[in-house]
Amino acid sequence: IMETDWVGLLETARGMAANPPAAAGITLQGKVALVTGAGAGLGRAHALTLAKMGAKVVVNDLGVSHTGQGTSSRAADAVVAEIKAMGGEAVANYDSVEHGDKLVATALQAFGGIHIVVNNAGILRDKSFARMSDADWDLVYNIHLRGTYKVLKAAWPHMLKQQYGRIINTTSAVGIYGNFGQANYAAAKAGIIALSNSLAQEGGRKNILVNTIAPNAGTRMTATIMPPDMVEALKPEYISPLVGFLASEKCPATGQLFEVGSGWMAPVRWQRTQGVGFPINRALTPEAIAARWSDVTNFGRATFPTNAQESFGAVQANFDNKASSP
Numbered sequence: 001i002m003e004t005d006w007v008g009l010l011e012t013a014r015g016m017a018a019n020p021p022a023a024a025g026i027t028l029q030g031k032v033a034l035v036t037g038a039g040a041g042l043g044r045a046h047a048l049t050l051a052k053m054g055a056k057v058v059v060n061d062l063g064v065s066h067t068g069q070g071t072s073s074r075a076a077d078a079v080v081a082e083i084k085a086m087g088g089e090a091v092a093n094y095d096s097v098e099h100g101d102k103l104v105a106t107a108l109q110a111f112g113g114i115h116i117v118v119n120n121a122g123i124l125r126d127k128s129f130a131r132m133s134d135a136d137w138d139l140v141y142n143i144h145l146r147g148t149y150k151v152l153k154a155a156w157p158h159m160l161k162q163q164y165g166r167i168i169n170t171t172s173a174v175g176i177y178g179n180f181g182q183a184n185y186a187a188a189k190a191g192i193i194a195l196s197n198s199l200a201q202e203g204g205r206k207n208i209l210v211n212t213i214a215p216n217a218g219t220r221m222t223a224t225i226m227p228p229d230m231v232e233a234l235k236p237e238y239i240s241p242l243v244g245f246l247a248s249e250k251c252p253a254t255g256q257l258f259e260v261g262s263g264w265m266a267p268v269r270w271q272r273t274q275g276v277g278f279p280i281n282r283a284l285t286p287e288a289i290a291a292r293w294s295d296v297t298n299f300g301r302a303t304f305p306t307n308a309q310e311s312f313g314a315v316q317a318n319f320d321n322k323a324s325s326p
């Protein structure tokens with residue numbers, strides 16, 4: 001009996017995730033992609049993947065430290081050189097995502113269009129809420145949520161006009177679940193999910209598909225808090241193939257949020273309990289709510305509303321909920 005080589009199998013699976021077999025017919029030929037913060041970490045891996053799939057890539061990077069200090073053109077230039085060395089097409093852009101129109105202008109000037117936007121640039125200013133300054137809040141908000149907005153605001157009219165667009169925005173598990181010491185980052189990242197879901201609804205009929213990833217990757221952003229073997233297991237290259245798929249004409253999703261890392265990926269959605277509709281012809285009191293609390297919060301038979309209209313259905317259903325004995 002052959003012993004199963006689990007480590008080898010895992011390595012093979014991870015290798016396949018990192019190097020999809022020539023993207024099995026999924027191509028980005030003829031498409032122009034903008035990747036923000038593409039000079040390092042995840043953005044670099046996304047840019048290389050999209051270029052390998054045939055896209056012309058704008059490699060945007062301001063070249064700052066992971067807390068947003070300093071600026072440099074070196075990071076973006078190095079990735080452009082990597083793409084060119086493998087026979088791909090790329091140009092650099094060194095503006096902050098806060099000036100989204102300049103990034104999109106680079107795509108239009110260099111390649112005459114914009115079809116794919118991957119909003120990825122980001123920084124951290126971690127502080128407990130008590131110690132967080134307005135500057136810590138504003139900077140993180142400006143780069144993550146406002147930067148994502150500014151880039152999309154500039155790209156959107158072109159996508160509407162050509163009735164084609166693929167947008168991948170980057171949130172974080174911290175934006176979904178919150179985290180100690182990251183109130184600024186969590187709030188900005190949660191805002192990105194809401195922005196994505198709204199644009200998915202506005203773009204759907206125009207073939208503009210908008211999805212969000214919450215990656216887990218070993219980069220300089222996480223190297224300070226992760227042991228080296230974890231950094232190795234969480235290569236950005238395990239995440240970029242999902243970005244490539246979502247960026248393609250074959251993208252089967254919009255308005256979805258994916259947690260992804262180490263070759264694993266899963267969509268995340270909201271769930272809601274069945275809820276309790278209290279009779280509207282009886283005074284609703286805190287005591288009445290307390291008495292039914294276990295029913296209110298029982299997630300058995302949960303539902304999964306996907307838009308505000310679906311969400312409102314249960315509220316509306318209670319309009320006529322009258323007790324026979326008030």
Ligand code: NAD
Nearest residue numbers: 037040041042062063064096097121122172216217219221
């Ligand atoms: P990173 O620090 O390795 O790379 C971020 C890049 O963005 C850097 O090259 C930086 O110069 C650039 N950048 C920063 N501010 C910019 C600005 N204003 N304009 C243009 N470029 C700018 O970080 P990473 O780990 O690769 O993170 C990429 C994205 O993924 C971020 O949005 C981050 O919040 C998110 N994320 C990462 C992880 C993870 O585990 N690494 C987890 C959750 C979310």
